[in-house]
Amino acid sequence: MYDEKIALLIDGQWCDGSEGKSEALLNPATGEEIGRVPHASKADLDRALAAADRGFKVWKAMTPHERYKIIMKAADLIEADVERIARILTMENGKPLAEARGEILFSVEATRWYAEEGKRAYGRVVPGRLPNQRQIVLKEPVGVVAAFAAWNFPASNVIRKMAGALGAGCSIILKTAEETPGTAVAFARCFEKAGTPAGVINLVFGVPDEVSLHLLASPIPKKVSLTGSTAVGKLLQVRAAQTLKRCTMELGGHAPVIVHADADIEKSVATLVAAKFRNAGQVCTSPTRFYVHVSIYETFVKRFSDVAGKLTIGNGLAADTQMGPMIAPRRLDAMQGLVDDAVGKGARLLLGGKRIEGKGYFYAPTVLADVPDTARILTEEPFGPIASFQSFEDFDDVIARANSTPYGLASFVFTQSGALAQKTELALDAGLVGVNNTSISTPETPFGGVNESGYGSESGIEGLEAFQRVKSISEIFM
Structure with a gap:
């Protein structure tokens, strides 16, 4: 009630x-x-x-x-x-x-x-x-x-x-x-x-x-x-x-995630899946654009899809629910439009990509790999349960891609190197940076974008x- x-x-x-x-x-x-x-x-x-x-x-x-x-x-x-x-x-x-x-x-x-x-x-x-x-x-x-x-x-x-x-x-x-x-x-x-x-x-x-x-x-x-x-x-x-x-x-935001070659895959995936599908992705700081080093790209994307595919979707009042619905039917239509656009331009759909039938406004956790630069989802904030992946090799190239949108709220870096973490966090054009974690909002720290x-x-x-x-x-x- x-x-x-x-x-x-x-x-x-x-x-x-x-x-x-x-x-x-x-x-x-x-x-x-x-x-x-x-x-x-x-x-x-x-x-x-x-x-x-x-x-x-x-x-x-x-x-x-x-x-x-x-x-x-x-x-x-x-x-x-x-x-x-x-x-x-x-x-x-x-x-x-x-x-x-x-x-x-x-x-x-x-x-x-x-x-x-x-x-x-x-x-x-x-x-x-x-x-x-x-x-x-x-x-x-x-x-x-x-x-x-x-x-x-x-x-x-x-x-x-x-x-x-x-x-x-x-x-x-x-x-x-x-x-x-x-x-x-x-x-x-x-x-x-x-x-x-x-x-x-x-x-x-x-x-x-x-x-x-x-x-x-x-x-x-x-x-x-x-x-x-x-x-x-x-x-x-x-x-x-x-x-x-x-x-x-x-x-709004469109948070990039840079996963360097030395990142701990298991810990990184666990952290990022939880953050990506929190509140069904309806979070302004939600990780949305995933850039993974080519040396671990296939392994990382597969593991991410496997973990995301095991999430329990349902009414938030149920004790075992891990992801609830979207706020309204209009958001389901928006998700489908982004997925269809990306797949139509060559992205691989590894998970989800459709509405879950039945009562309520549920959209399946979705993973898109090899998303082309022309896909709308790389420039439009998805604000939903969709993760888009690209690989990278060069540091300057991935920074340019991460900073390519007009947004500048949250960004995330995963690496076991302190020097590489510092180099990356300073290069990102964002008001908030999380290194090896996504908990970037506390009562005592400033929250805002550029x-x-x-x-x-x-x-x-x-x-x-x-x-x-x-x-x-x-x-x-x-």
């Missing part, structure tokens, strides 16, 4: 949209309706904007330690409710329950990180040029935040924005994905129970283009934070520019600073 009533949160009140509009919430593992998602009207959005403006003044006036206590209590409440929220997340997103649970526990850690770091928004004193002068640099909360979160990580995408904004002293209007609203609602209720003042957190849903257009046209939000596609990021950046709002853009994967960071001290501005004060004592 889907155990969460979906509602808008505006000025401390849970409500439906004032015009009565809503849409169905579907379980991607079954295709069944499990709830209704209310849509905010323009009047509702105006109420949220006014509430966030008032809430910011209240929240900013509180001391960092007072805010810390509330945020820490919210983290405790989320942790105490982890099993229920994990089930909600799995039912609306589809990922296995173990992944959902891990994502929520990550969110708890991130919330605590921001709570602690919010007490450390240190400024500095700069020596004056006059005997009676003092120069002070302060870090202040930037103001009201308009945040937009994607459906693929309903917990961590939301909490990085919610806890990050609150940790810095900002209020927030959050529009999370209509496909996965329940996790955000559950988190917001925990913050509410923890004592967050009315108007500090506002949660809205609706037609994405209409909501962003209305919110970003207002002068009230001073900051925009988006997790979404590159196309949407460009659109929101244009809209934000009209009122010169600061932006953090966490956008080029068309966006700019700015979430998590770490950089993530808190994204919600702050600098004020310089020069005092002359008479």
